[in-house]
Ligand SMILES: Nc1ncnc2c1ncn2[C@@H]1O[C@H](COP(=O)(O)OP(=O)(O)O)[C@@H](O)[C@H]1O
């Protein structure tokens with residue numbers, strides 16, 4: 265049985281490297297696969313899940329051909345490196361890949377993602393005909409040369425500012441997980457607008473692409489001191505700190521006196537936890553391109569709730585027409601009927617059912633003379649749970665069945681008081697998916713990175729998300745009328761979900 269899969273482009277890359285790069289067809293493919301692995305491991309953020317499947321025209325590999333598992337050493341460079349590779353991936357992903365069937369499966373999956381990402385990297389930076397050894401030297405060694413130290417970066421920023429006609433001094437620097445915040449003191453108060461207009465230029469000066477721009481932080485100090493401003497300067501990826509799922513667990517399990525539907529999507533640019541009350545949103549849209557971190561963000565929202573709430577307080581309805589992302593949650597007792605809704609017909613039925621539930625609850629509230637579910641629960645008159653409905657890929661749902669829009673709109677209009685809250689995720693932030701009525705009734709927004717300012721506007725009503733760094737970088741405005749904030753998402757893994765499930769089972773028995 266095969267352990268790893270590639271697609272046709274990967275195979276072409278392997279062939280090109282063998283023939284034009286290493287100038288021999290006789291070398292085992294394993295060499296190319298290992299170079300690809302090495303290249304991928306240099307990138308500090310994990311490779312995307314999209315690399316999981318192979319496809320037509322691709323090939324299949326047994327583990328032996330990649331890591332040499334089980335091979336005796338020979339003079340072609342074949343040798344059993346499996347333990348070493350396993351150890352590297354365990355460290356890289358912070359997950360144990362030595363024990364049990366599940367970890368074995370994960371190991372192979374991660375290995376495939378890395379190899380395929382490495383091949384992608386090779387074909388984006390090298391072409392047959394170019395010097396492959398030079399490429400390797402440059403990519404694998406020179407690229408690792410230390411970046412300018414912080415003091416130097418400060419000097420670079422000041423030089424960049426001078427270039428746009430601004431003279432200033434640096435007051436302080438704070439390092440967050442992905443950015444460093446430079447507090448700048450302008451020599452001339454009138455230069456503020458010059459800075460604002462010149463940010464892209466400043467970014468280019470620092471070798472950042474304009475997409476990964478510097479953000480100007482309108483901070484509190486400015487009110488008091490017009491000459492102070494803060495620049496959030498993104499750092500190179502290799503200096504980023506991931507926010508692990510364990511932190512989310514700590515926040516959620518140690519939180520006291522927070523609203524019942526509090527969620528912790530990530531940390532702010534300086535590393536402090538960011539949280540909000542989903543009930544206050546009262547409905548949320550999560551938008552961003554493929555690979556921007558939407559699913560991981562949904563996991564963070566879900567685990568925030570699952571770590572704290574029992575089935576009597578929380579019922580989750582999970583709709584996942586893509587049938588992949590939410591599969592893990594079927595085993596949680598908080599999930600209605602222990603089922604993830606994947607079929608479109610079922611989804612429609614469920615949404616209609618929720619509208620009925622909403623009407624029933626509205627009546628019940630009226631009979632008990634309470635304004636909303638929170639009040640009813642507080643007074644001990646109503647003991648219904650909150651209902652959180654998650655739709656993973658709104659566009660898919662609406663594309664397959666436009667009828668789904670009507671119950672969604674009704675829910676967003678009226679379900680707040682009765683404790684039903686929607687979280688809608690989409691990779692297609694366009695006006696077709698997120699149309700007028702839905703827009704105006706879903707005030708909570710989380711934007712992950714998108715391609716264009718126009719897409720950012722659809723999600724947030726403002727630009728900015730096109731400048732985000734990807735991998736869970738987000739702008740969030742959890743409620744209408746509050747300021748938009750930048751955050752870096754918690755990286756929830758399937759292990760975090762499993763751990764939470766164990767905990768829930770232990771708690772509920
Ligand atoms: N908060 C995060 N921290 C670090 N990496 C992340 C984070 N969120 C996402 N990623 C990376 O981005 C990849 C794609 O995330 P995913 O949530 O599947 O994107 P989407 O659902 O938008 O397609 C993940 O496999 C992971 O490698």
Ligand SMILES: [Mg+2]
Pocket residue numbers: 558559560589
């Ligand atoms: Mg996804």
